[in-house]
Amino acid sequence: LASEGIRFLKRGDWSPAQREWISAFFFREVMPVITPIGLDPSHPFPRVLNKSLNFAVELEGRDAFGRSSNAAIVQAPRVLPRVIRLPRELGDSEYCFIFLSSILHEFVHELFAGMKVLGCYQFRVTRNSNL
Secondary structure, eight states: OGGGTEEEOOGGGOOHHHHHHHHHHIIIIIGGGOOOEEEBTTBOOOOOOTTOOEEEEEEEEBOTTSOBOSEEEEEOOTTSOSEEEOOGGGOSSSEEEEEHHHHHHHHGGGGSTTEEEEEEEEEOOOOSOOO
16 A cells, blocks of 8 residues: 555654644544543443444543543444545645544543543444354
């Protein structure tokens, strides 16, 4: 793919200009459609959609309501594309792409104000599927 001018950028390879565009994309397009689900003894584990992209988030601290939670689930909405193309002027090749999962990993801490994110782990559940 690289020989044809197609690149998939990793988080560590983002330039400052790319990071700025990706941050704006996160706050404009991603954050408004995400609802993190806190996990604690009083709330059962949520039903995770089949074949959906999800993140288990390990947390420390208290949320805005003073509740302590050690974990949360973030489901990537299906309305968002899994691969996002960077504007041509920001890429160092003809076609530069970023995975939605990379964006969520980078900015998941923005969803948990006042809490420290200790880890973010991607997972997908497949039910009754032929692989």
